[in-house]
Amino acid sequence: MTDDILFSAADGIGTITLNRPRVLNALTPEMIAAMHARLDAWAVDSEIRAVVLKGEGKAFCAGGDIRAVRQASLDGEHEANARFFETEYDLDYATSVFPKPYVSLIDGICMGGGMGISMHAKYRVVTEKAMLAMPETAIGFFPDVGATYSLSRLSGGIGMYLGLTGARLTGADALYCGMATHFVPSDELGQLEAAIHSDPGEIADILDSLPRDAGNSELADHRAVIEEAFRSADVLEIFVRLAEDESDWAHQTLRMLQGHAPDAMRRTAALIEAAKSMNLREALDAELATALDMIRTPDFIEGVRAMLVDKDRAPRWSSPAIA
Numbered sequence: 001m002t003d004d005i006l007f008s009a010a011d012g013i014g015t016i017t018l019n020r021p022r023v024l025n026a027l028t029p030e031m032i033a034a035m036h037a038r039l040d041a042w043a044v045d046s047e048i049r050a051v052v053l054k055g056e057g058k059a060f061c062a063g064g065d066i067r068a069v070r071q072a073s074l075d076g077e078h079e080a081n082a083r084f085f086e087t088e089y090d091l092d093y094a095t096s097v098f099p100k101p102y103v104s105l106i107d108g109i110c111m112g113g114g115m116g117i118s119m120h121a122k123y124r125v126v127t128e129k130a131m132l133a134m135p136e137t138a139i140g141f142f143p144d145v146g147a148t149y150s151l152s153r154l155s156g157g158i159g160m161y162l163g164l165t166g167a168r169l170t171g172a173d174a175l176y177c178g179m180a181t182h183f184v185p186s187d188e189l190g191q192l193e194a195a196i197h198s199d200p201g202e203i204a205d206i207l208d209s210l211p212r213d214a215g216n217s218e219l220a221d222h223r224a225v226i227e228e229a230f231r232s233a234d235v236l237e238i239f240v241r242l243a244e245d246e247s248d249w250a251h252q253t254l255r256m257l258q259g260h261a262p263d264a265m266r267r268t269a270a271l272i273e274a275a276k277s278m279n280l281r282e283a284l285d286a287e288l289a290t291a292l293d294m295i296r297t298p299d300f301i302e303g304v305r306a307m308l309v310d311k312d313r314a315p316r317w318s319s320p321a322i323a
Contacts, residue, residue, distance in 0.1 A: 007038050011197040012049040014042045021057025027064045027113045029084055036091045039108035043099055050101040050203050052196060053118065054189075055108065060130070063112025064088065066139065070304040073295050075282070085144075085291050088113060089284045092146045096280050101203040103196070104287035106130045107186050116145025118154040119179060120280065123207055123224035127186035128215065132179060135166030140261040140303030140315070142268040144291055149283035152275040154178055157224065157230030163268045164235070165256055169219065176217035182207045183214040225250050235265050239323050254296075261299045263319030 006017040016035060018025035042048040055061055064084075072081045093103060095117055104118035107127045117136060118124055122289050126132070134143035134151075143151065143163045153157030158177050161167065174180035184192050194248060195206050219226075229241040229250065242254040257265065275283040298318040306315035 004028060007034075009042075009048060010323075012047060012200070013197050014038070014045075014048045014051045015193075016051065016053045018053075018055040020062050021055075021059065024062035025055040025057070025089070025114070026062050027117075029087065032087050032091050036087070036094055039091075039094055039098055039175075040247040045125055046213040048161065049200075050103065050196065051098065052103045052105060053121075054105040055114075057108075058129075058296065059108040060104075060106045061114025061117065062109050063158035066112070066304055068307050069295055070301060070309070073301065077253070081295055082292055083152070085288055088116065088145065089093050089288055091280055092097050092116040092120060093284055094241075096146075103203065103207070105192070106132065106180070106187055107172075107189060107219050111135065111222070111309055113145055113146060115150075119150050120146055123182065123203065124174075124175050124180045125182045125184055125192070125207065125210075126180040126214070127184060127189065129186045130169075130174060130180070132169040132174050133166055134163065135168075137164060137260040137264040137268055138166055138303065139307050140264050140297065140299035140301075140317070141294055142264055142271060142287075142290060144287045146280055146287070148268070148271040148275040148287060149278065149280045152272045152283075156227040158219065158223075158226055159274055160230040160233065160269060161226045164230070164260070164265050165253060166237070166260075167219075170215075170217070172214040172217040173219040175214045175289050176220050182210050183212070184210050201223050222249055229253075233269040235262075235269050235322050238269075258322075259315075261303055261315070261317050261319060262322050263297070264294070264303075265322065267294065 004020050006019050008015045014209055069081055102121040103123040104121050105125050107119060110132045121178050134147045136143050151163045154177055171183055175183050199206055225245055225247060242250045303315050306312055
């Protein structure tokens with residue numbers, strides 16, 4: 001246990017609190033190791049009947065330190081990067097097979113590694129303040145932490161759309177497409193936690209009593225265009241369909257994609273398509289092989305520089321353009 005991640009147990013409920021609010025609860029290797037060890041212990045602890053995961057402050061979890069990954073690649077510290085991704089993906093898998101109810105309370109930003117420790121759980125509760133995204137193609141990477149598996153299970157081209165664009169989902173969007181399972185207003189999270197602690201019954205019954213109306217989903221508003229344009233794993237085909245569509249939204253989406261790393265989009269589409277026939281462990285293994293290759297590429301080094309280091313937001317991609 002470190003101050004960056006807190007563990008507590010009361011009334012049969014184990015609580016994990018990500019506790020780096022100044023950096024949006026971004027994950028460190030030490031936090032990942034501590035969380036995995038505690039989940040392993042709670043899995044066999046007869047006094048623990050469920051686990052709740054939450055973030056301190058205004059964010060749930062903004063992901064891992066991708067700038068450190070870039071620097072390690074530049075410094076030739078490839079073994080350190082391999083250990084980081086292996087341990088992170090192992091934790092993501094552990095959340096999916098945890099033998100007791102595991103409830104993620106997503107209030108605020110949830111991106112990258114934050115998605116990995118939350119989206120594989122059976123219960124994913126969002127609020128009106130939730131913002132979920134996997135924006136990796138904008139930095140020359142791909143949606144990892146098991147996201148290719150999760151996105152491949154979404155219907156109607158939504159997974160391909162989210163993976164390629166990195167579009168931000170509201171709580172209503174996440175509930176609509178299946179990335180979230182339940183909704184609760186942000187100011188009622190405390191009441192929900194109290195109910196989970198006080199009721200020895202089924203967690204599912206408590207969550208199913210929550211309000212179903214999360215408000216309007218913009219994702220739903222554009223469902224028809226998404227289904228038409230993103231129905232294949234051919235990125236060029238997707239570009240063509242968006243260009244042929246008459247809506248402003250389709251053209252805005254195309255312009256967004258034209259700014260993302262071409263090779264990252266090709267690999268993302270291929271991984272999401274392949275994950276349709278994989279289980280989560282297989283998808284994570286495929287992601288690991290891809291990640292360890294991509295973090296050495298010029299596009300990744302340049303993308304992280306432009307978006308997260310120098311922040312000029314003007315990456316110069318080396319891979320061949322889509323069209």
